[in-house]
Amino acid sequence: MREPRLVSNPLYAPSQVTPRTAEPSHFHHSLPGYAPTPLIDAPHAAQRLGVASVHVKDESARLGMPSFKVLGASWATYRVLLRHLGATREEIPTLDALAARLTNSGIRLCAATDGNHGRAVARMARLLGLSAAIIVPGDMVGERIEAIREEGATVEVIEGGYDDAIRRSAELASETTLIVSDTSWDGYVDPPGWVIDGYSTMLSEIRQQFRDAGLSAPTIVAAQIGVGAFAAAVARGFATESQARLVGVEPTQADCVTSSIEQGGVTTIPGPQLSIMAGLNCGTPSIIAWPDVSAGYQTFVTITDEQAADAMRLLASDGVVSGESGAAGLGGLLCHRDELGLGPDDSVLVISTEGATDLQNYRAIVGDAAARLDLDVHQHEGALR
Structure with a gap:
């Protein structure tokens, strides 16, 4: 297993980041x-990091779902359907x-999905009276698969990982099957x-909340990275802020952006x-x-699963129920605090991008801390279901 590492970005060019x-x-x-x-x-996170403050954007309950992903999925679904119908936003607002x-x-x-994006697309299909087919990798936990099925979608579990699920979804595209992906490939760029x-709606909320609370703009913004869609949105929201240093965070086992x-x-890792x-x-x-992620971040770091779990427990101590991916941003700062x-x-901003989407694992990692602090994990079951 690769050790956690910090990589300074030689491609950093914030003036090239797309405007929000x-x-x-x-x-x-x-x-x-x-x-x-x-x-x-x-405050507990701020104490551990040795900084003036840490603020957490808590995305554990967004539009009745346990993740921010519905913001991107809903807008992309809307735009994909408008294009299919040959209609404008003014005609169908x-x-x-x-x-x-x-x-x-x-x-x-x-x-295709590793959990939250696919469930959000399935929710949009249900709200619009449409059917949905969601493709998932073979290692997805049953709880996340069941949550997608409960949205009314059919779920196809394929052998292989997320990239394999993406390839399978692309094969299903037709005049009546419309793909709403959060990653791009040759010939498929508009929906991603x-x-x-x-995701810009979330970034606008953050900026307004900082202003409303009379807070100075953050000097450190951490964003976790999968394929890079969320990280690109964060870059658009903060890369042009001269006082903000952006730190991208990935697992040591899935460091495709850091490796790139x-x-x-752009590089594919094994x-x-x-x-x-x-x-x-x-x-x-x-x-x-890639263009916004590679231009917008000064630094990229990688972390282990245990370092993500440590961040989950620390967020719980501050009253935030954060899943494994949701806590990764803070995990990156904890792991590389001295190097950074x-x-x-x-003043630090982290975004907890999901709640406890795997309740069994969440309880195994955070359960004792949650009980001590009277954190009601069950409140997230409504969002999860």
């Missing part, structure tokens, strides 16, 4: 139950208007770009990727996310 968009916000406000997720002060146009359309949505755009930085271009950080188990960076030169003048 505000376009998805209106559509997101039309989704049932939309509300900004909380920004939480995390809301979810309800879109559903009305799709009655008896026979359209099926399809996505729309996924990145969809070292190689100077599989399988089997980290407990299931949402980050990716072997190839998204080509549509974190100090008492730093």
Whole structure:
């Protein structure tokens, strides 16, 4: 197993990062139950890091789901369907208007997933009265598969990893089966770009919450990386802030972006990727996310599963229920605190991108700490189901 490492980015060029968009916000406000997720002060994390403050954007309950992914999936689904219908956003501005146009359309949505993105696509299909086919890698835990099925989707479990699931989903594309992927490949770039755009709503919320609380802008922003869509959105939100240092975090077992930085271009790493950080188990960076990720981050770090688990326990001590992938950003800062030169003048932002999507594993890792601090893990079962 590879040891955790820190890589300074020779490709860093923040002026080349795509500007953040505000376009998805209106559509997101039309989704049932939309509300900004909380920004939480995390004093125990700040003490461990030796910094002035840590604030956590808690995405454990977003639009009734346990992850931020629904923001990207919903916007990309909307744009994919508009293009299929030959309609404009002005003609179909809301979810309800879109559903009305799709009655008896026979359209099926399809996505490959390591959990949260596919479930979000399945939720969008259900809200729109469409069917959905979700392709998952063979090592996905049963709880995440069942959560997707409970959205009404069919689930195909394939041999191999996430990259294999992506290839299978691409094979299913047709006039009536529309692919909504959060990663790109040759000839397929628009929907993954729309996924990145969809995450902008979360970044706008963060900036507004910092202003409303009278907080100075963060000096350190950590973002976990799978194929890079989320990391690209974070780069668009913060790379042009001169005082913000962006740190990308990956598992040691799934370090495709860090390896690509070292190689100077998009690189596929050998599989399988089997980290407990299931949402980050990716072997190839998204080509549509790569330009913003490679230009927007000063530093990339990798962490082990145990270091992610340590971050889960620390977040629990600050009242945040964070899953394995969700805690990775903080895990990267904890593991590489000294190398990163974190100090008492730093204000840190981390984004807990998911709640306890594997409750059994969450309890195994955090259970005692959760009990001591009276954290009600069961409150997340409603979002999970």
